[in-house]
Amino acid sequence: MTAVHESVLDAIGGTPLFRLARLGAGIAAPIYAKAEFLNIGGSVKDRAALSMVLAAERDGLLKPGGTIIEATSGNTGIGLAIVGRQRGYRVIAGVADKSAAEKSDILRAYGAEVVLAPTSVPFEDPRHLFHVVRRLAEEIPGAWLANQYDNLANPDAHVRTTGPEIWEQTGGRVTHFVAGVxxxxxxxxxxxxxxEVSGGSVTVIGADPESSSYGGGDGSPWYVESIGHFLHPETVEDRWPEAYRSEVVDSFERIPDRESLLTARRLAREEGLLAGPSSGAAVAAALRVARGLGPDDLVVVLLPDSGRSYLSKLHSDTWMRAWGFLEEAETDGLRPLLDAAEPLVTVDADATVGDALELLRTAPGGVAPAVLPRPARPYGLAPAEVVGSVSRDALAAALADGAAKPGDPLGALVGPALPVVGVGQSPAEARAAVGEAREVVLVLVDGKVAGALAREALS
Incomplete structure (x- = not known):
């Protein structure tokens, strides 16, 4: 019988499980996906949003005519917009500038006001998203900052709803639970x-981006939205959310971006589940875990949000190729040229003119990216870490006319950033990116700068 609700808020939760029969083919342990994108707002965050608003009302923190404010990658903001507007509140969502544009569009459609702010700056920077929303909360009378990262009504939503649903849906047979963090x-x-209900027998696995510091990475950038813990190299104090209890997680599966993104695309094309990139990471982790289990085990993996919010990114072939995540055999891509090129040369933005000139001796076209200083880059060089370019000719000219000395820092001699293409794009697209004014193009593989190609190599 079809359910009838007095409000959309009554439809939050109660999401189904779907067996991943095709992706899990040949694996003894059954894998079931908890389809949280079927919540009314399209994500698991609807549960936390409702829980946090009700708790704030109960505690007197949110009163009639008030304003809900939150920093979000999109999904929690959407949930708060639905709940907040339903209950008569103004909603302001501070959205990370790297989030998919569709999320901001959805927020506005639900009546929320959107403020874009960066997260790729040190936490102490006043421009950081968290500080932007805190200032708004202090300045607006009757405002309440949801603060999902430290709000214990966030995990409590899942203690009361998500966990019991999974236990009931599997008849208590679940042995492994996989979710992003x-x-x-x-x-x-x-x-x-x-x-708790299993007497400690359920194993909990966190699906984490490879470089996220939750699972042991260095916190450098990745491409899967809404999960992981980013750590800017200039951040002084690394704070983890109070909503997260690390002792609950038995182990982590650290998933590279390409594996996450391609798995999410397989979910849509093979299982009919149009989900987002963090769902791809979670399913990739679940597949790894399940391969080591037997038929008496049962894996439940949580799919946090819908792929409809990522049609311009993850589910776009053009975007995937441009960022180096998609290489097709029939496409005349840049892989052969990249494989034949000299190793990538980078110059720290705070290097001296003399040191930079020495490095540039082997750089294609005598030009190299200027990058943020970082002790090591075990997960590759992210485009966000490229702050400009350095030219051998420009440095030599500055030395020749006395504008600079070998021991001087590069400073104003750092030029504009180089054009960027993905390894799956064609030489013609790379030539177009270089144009007439530039000599070198950077090539991305899996979203990281893997090499540089001079103009003559593209002809």
Missing amino acids: GTGGTITGTGGHLK
Whole structure:
């Protein structure tokens, strides 16, 4: 019988499980996906949003005519917009500038006001998204900052709803639970409940971007939105969310971006589940885990949000090729040229003129990217770490006319950033990117700068 609700808020939760029969083919342990994108707002964050608003009302923090403010990658903001507007509040969402544009469009459609701010700056920087929303909360009378990262009503939503649903849907047979870790609320609440009702027998696995510091990475940038813990190299204090309890997570599967993105695309094309990139990371982790299990085990993996919010990114062949995540055999891509090129040369933006000139001796076209100083880059060089370019000819000219000395820092001699193409794009596209004014193009593989090609190599 079709359900009838008095409000859309009554439809939050109660999402189905789907067996991943095709992706899990040949694996003894069954894998079931918890389709959280079927929540009314399209993500698991609807649960936390409702829980946080109700708790704030109960505690007197949010009163009639008030304003809800939150920093979000999109999904929590959407949930708060739905709940908040339904209950008569103004909603302001501070959105990370790297989030998919569709999320901001959806927020505005629900009546929220959107403020874009960066997260790729040190936490102490006043421009950081968290500080932007805190200032708004202090300046607007009657404002309440949801603060999903430290709000314990976030994990509590999953203790009360998501965990019990999974236990009931599997008849208590679930043995392994896999989910991504963003604020940590979903995995803490759901995983904690499943451990409690099973007497500790359920194993909880975190799916984490390869470079995220949750799972042991250095916190350098990645491309899967809404999960992981980023650490800017200039951040002084690394704070983890209070909503996250690390003791709930038994182990992590660290998933490279390409594996996450391609798995999410397979979910849509093989299982009919149009989900986002963090769902791809979670399913990739679940497949790894399940391959080591037997038929008496049962894996539940949580799919946090819908792929409809990523049609311009993950589910776009053009975007995937441009960022180096998609290489097709029939496409005349840049891989052969990249394989034949000299190794990538980079110059720290704070290097001296003399040191830079020495490095540029082997750079294609005598030009190299100027990058943020970082002790090591085990996960590759992210485009966000490229702050400009350095030219051998420009440095030599500055030395010749006395404008610079070998021991001087590069400073104003750092030029504009170089054009960028993906390894899956064609030489013709790379030539167009270089244009008439530039000599070198950077090539991305899996979203990281893997090499540089001089103009003559593209002819």
